[in-house]
Amino acid sequence: MEIRRVTQVEAVNAAGHLFDTVPGQEATERFLTDECHHLLIAYVDDVPAGMVTGVEMTHPDKGTEMFLYELGVDESFRGRGVGRALVSALADLSRERGCYGVWTITDKDNAAALATYRRAGGVPEAGQVVLTWTFDQP
Template sequence: MRIERVTDATAVTAAADLFDEPPIPAATERFLAHPGHHLLFAYDDSGRAVGMISGVEMTHPDKGTEMFIYELGVAPAARLQGIATRLVAELAAIARRNGCYGMWVGTENDNAAALATYRRAGASEETSFTLLNWDLLQD
């Protein structure tokens, strides 16, 4: 298996099944164009994309820069092979190289697979928090 940073929208389109929804072309181009946005794919030995992780560097005046894990996905047939853990580790390595002081992710309390993956990749659990959301597309 190899892990590579994706910079070409055609690669994203070819691996559309790794995303929750089909990639939106304009959003894909915008994401890939920003140097603080990271999209990594894991490829199996045949060259097929079997996993993905996206991360966004976020900077705040009194905190510095941290990496936010936006999304992590592995094809069903490739799960339980350590691919997700390797993707998280590679994104963490990029974050370190880019001077991030930390990395974080949010997931549902009952998402046992995600919790196990992030813990295996070295994450420690912080206190719980409440997620609030604005749906800006509603009238």
Template sequence: MDIRRITDAADVLAAGELFDDAPAPEWTQRFLDRAGHHLLLAYSDGIAVGMVTGIELLHPDKGVEMILYELGVLPDYRRRGIASALIDRLAALARTAGCYDMWVLIEKENDAARLTYLSAGGEYDGETLFVWDFGTATDAGATSD
């Protein structure tokens, strides 16, 4: 498996089945062009089989944190560690960007998401929130004014 940070909208559009709806070319390029917006694709034998998106948020009193916004893996490739690998890579990117944590919200009844985020090391609040704590706040990851 190969995980790549994507900067070209054509790569996202070619992997459209990984998203809830078909990615729109204009929105895709705007997302990729924005500082602090991240999209990673996982490839197996040259086929995009998984994706994760993350968005950095800068707070005046906290520093930068990463929201794990969306995660998807093709049904035939699930339960192979692809989702965990994507989460780990986004977490590494968040640490490099100076984020103090990364978090994701789930629907309480989504057992698959809960198990995925638990296996990827997220700390669960027992309701809807998973957090990966990276330590103290820093402005190293500040991406916009």
């Protein structure tokens, strides 16, 4: 397995099956041109097997941390450590970029995600609540 940091739209399009929906051209370009956005893709025999995205977030009194935005592993590659390797690679990149930590959110019933994050060193934080605001799309 080889994990590469992706910066080209073509590489995202070639790995489009790893995302929830087909990546949009404008959103992909915007994501890739922001130096605080990161996309890592795991390749097995040059086939995109999984991806993880991270976004650096900086706050005046806390410094910079990495938000693990999304993790996706192709069904045929699940159970082989691809997800754990991607999460670990994002954590390594976070350290290199001077982040003080990494955080993410997942459903409490998502056993596969929870196991992956725990194997990669993640620890659940007790007492957290996620609130969302949803807006109509133009």
